[in-house]
Amino acid sequence: MKLSKRLEALYDLIPTDSRLVDIGTDHGLLMIRAIESGKSTHAYGLDINPMPLDQARENIARHNLEDKIELVLSDGLDKFEGNGDCFVLAGMGAETIWEIMKVYSFSPSDTIIVQSNTKHPWFRETVSANGFVIEDEVFLMDKGIAVFIMVLKKGVSKTLSYADCVIGPVLGQKLSVEYRDYLIEQHAHIKTIKHNRESLNALFEVLDNVVGKGSSHE
Numbered sequence: 001m002k003l004s005k006r007l008e009a010l011y012d013l014i015p016t017d018s019r020l021v022d023i024g025t026d027h028g029l030l031m032i033r034a035i036e037s038g039k040s041t042h043a044y045g046l047d048i049n050p051m052p053l054d055q056a057r058e059n060i061a062r063h064n065l066e067d068k069i070e071l072v073l074s075d076g077l078d079k080f081e082g083n084g085d086c087f088v089l090a091g092m093g094a095e096t097i098w099e100i101m102k103v104y105s106f107s108p109s110d111t112i113i114v115q116s117n118t119k120h121p122w123f124r125e126t127v128s129a130n131g132f133v134i135e136d137e138v139f140l141m142d143k144g145i146a147v148f149i150m151v152l153k154k155g156v157s158k159t160l161s162y163a164d165c166v167i168g169p170v171l172g173q174k175l176s177v178e179y180r181d182y183l184i185e186q187h188a189h190i191k192t193i194k195h196n197r198e199s200l201n202a203l204f205e206v207l208d209n210v211v212g213k214g215s216s217h218e
Helices: 005-013 029-036 050-062 094-101 120-129 162-167 177-196 198-212
Strands: 018-023 040-047 069-073 086-092 111-116 132-142 145-154
Touching: 005 029, 005 086, 005 111, 005 132, 005 145, 018 029, 029 040, 029 050, 029 069, 040 050, 050 069, 086 094, 094 111, 094 120, 111 120, 120 132, 120 145, 120 162, 132 177, 162 198, 177 198
Parallel strands: 018 040, 018 086, 040 069, 086 111
Antiparallel strands: 111 145, 132 145
């Protein structure tokens, strides 16, 4: 099964022998791939709307995986009562993802894979201030869209600097060519507009340290 670059990156981060919980499962392709490859032993697909679940149900039946994948109509994790240890929250806004996460009792052994479409600095700061550790980060471009993925664990977190919130505590330590090119574009854009918005000065300074005048990130 061929997945998009975004879904492929999410799939790569799922631990072996996991029990996958895909929140906002949509078409169910990530779960199907994880089960068929043997990476996950069982999967749960959750969605707030019945229509995506109907589409997922058709895809699951087409692959004869009804005994390995359960579908749950649920607002976030509200109605989830299964036994999962890898939680994927992808394709939603950062605030929506946090609203789902903050009311669920994760175990320290759980893997939480997050791909938010908005407010990445805010999300990094929020999870780190509320008992989650950012263990890994992935950046990629998929059809011209920047994709940020984080792997979180419940644990003893540390306070992130503003620069870590903006760049990413892990991404900043392994600055890929693709991510650097993205930051260069952001740096150039903000340079042209920051004179009209004083609030952008701190952000510009961080980007300038990374891709402008150079720093230890390079």
